[in-house]
Amino acid sequence: MTITQLKYVLAVAENKNFTKAAERVFVTQPTLSMQIQKLEDELDILIFDRGKKPIELTEIGKKIVDQARNIVNESNRITDIVDQQKGFIGGQFKIGVIPTVMPTLLPMFLKTFIKKYPKVKLKIEELPTETILAKLEDGHLDAAIAATPLQVDQIIERPLYYEPFVAYIPENHRLYGRKDLKNSDLDLNDMLLLEDGHCFRDGVINLCKAYRKEMDDHFSLESGSFETLIKLANEGLGMTLLPYLQTLEVKEIEKRYLHHFEKPVPAREVSLLYHKSGLKIQIIEVLKTTIAGIVKGAITFQNVDIISPRMEKNKN
CATH class of the missing domain: 3.40.190.10 (Periplasmic binding protein-like II)
Structure with missing residues (x-):
């Protein structure tokens, strides 16, 4: 059993295909297949069920892959220790x-x-x-x-x-004239949010939930980028919240729409x-x-x- 053989096993487990795995580890497909076959013969078990498409791990193969990952990581740690010692x-x-x-x-x-x-x-x-x-x-x-x-x-x-939240509020919005915003001013029903899957969206929702006893699960509109949210806000479709570093990209003419929160300022870590x-x-x-x-x-x-x-x- 060698570290190289274990690396080949991990490559096949991840790619579920011998040809793709061989390309991943920069060897020919016959070489990779031969080395895995040698390991299976040595252990007297099958690591992969080759009859399935895509290739699947056998039950014992799953356990071997978990252990192989640990062994390969530990072998890489030796190089890491040497690099640290040399200050590389x-x-x-x-x-x-x-x-x-x-x-x-x-x-x-x-x-x-x-x-x-x-x-x-x-x-x-x-x-x-x-x-x-x-x-x-x-x-x-x-x-x-x-x-x-x-x-x-x-x-x-x-x-x-820690990056503060900054509100982007167009002139036609109910909060535009407010000097220092309070967290309790926020209402999800007139807020533009990022689409599902963005943690920033979750942060905004949690911030609003903390200050609202009841909440409507309907959002007027969701988007995949802050730039789109800003454009939609400019069209009068609502307000949005931006992370502070994003506000540095806001056009000079639109900076008047940026509103800050009173202390303590809500922020993301x-x-x-x-x-x-x-x-x-x-x-x-x-x-x-x-x-x-x-x-x-x-x-x-x-x-x-x-x-x-x-x-x-x-x-x-």
Whole structure:
């Protein structure tokens, strides 16, 4: 039994196809098939049910894949230990970022990080929170950036920054003339929201629920991007809430529609996530330091009282 054979098993388990798995690990399909067959012969069991389309794991195969994943991760840890000892910061680093953070955060830190750590090869994916958690668990991501708290077993959350909510209220809206908004002013019935699957949407709904005894489950309109929500608000279809960094992208002529909340300002917590057994901790540390340092200068609310979901939970 070799580490290489276990890597081939994991590739087939993930791709459910020998040809695709071979391409994934950069070997020919006959070579991959032969090595897996050797392992099955050695163990005197079948790992895969080749009669199924797509290929499926046998019951014993499922247990072997779980153990193989642990063994491969631990073998990779040896290289990680050596890199840390040498102070080497480099290699491929796979990171997932949620859609409501990606467009504003990435341009802020990416150029600085690449310049400072040229040996790190970042592979960045825009992914929903649910997919991020699954990929962290399976070892397909080294780290991720998402709104927290999520409080998932085996996933470490390290807050990067707290990003205040800012209301975007057009002139024809009932709240346009209000100077300092209160959370209790919000009403889901005249609010434009992101479509299902966005954690920012859930944060807004939870914020509104906290200040309303009754709630109508009907929303007038939902969209997949903040830019669309702003355009719809300008058409008189309602108001919306934006994360603070998104407001930096608002056109100068539209900035008069931005309304801030009175203290404590509602905010979302954005954190760096990684698995408890994760590798490449040295890259995680420099990534956290770089992002937190840059965002601290961009969010002018750093000295303003804020309240986030985690703070609310701790208070209760």
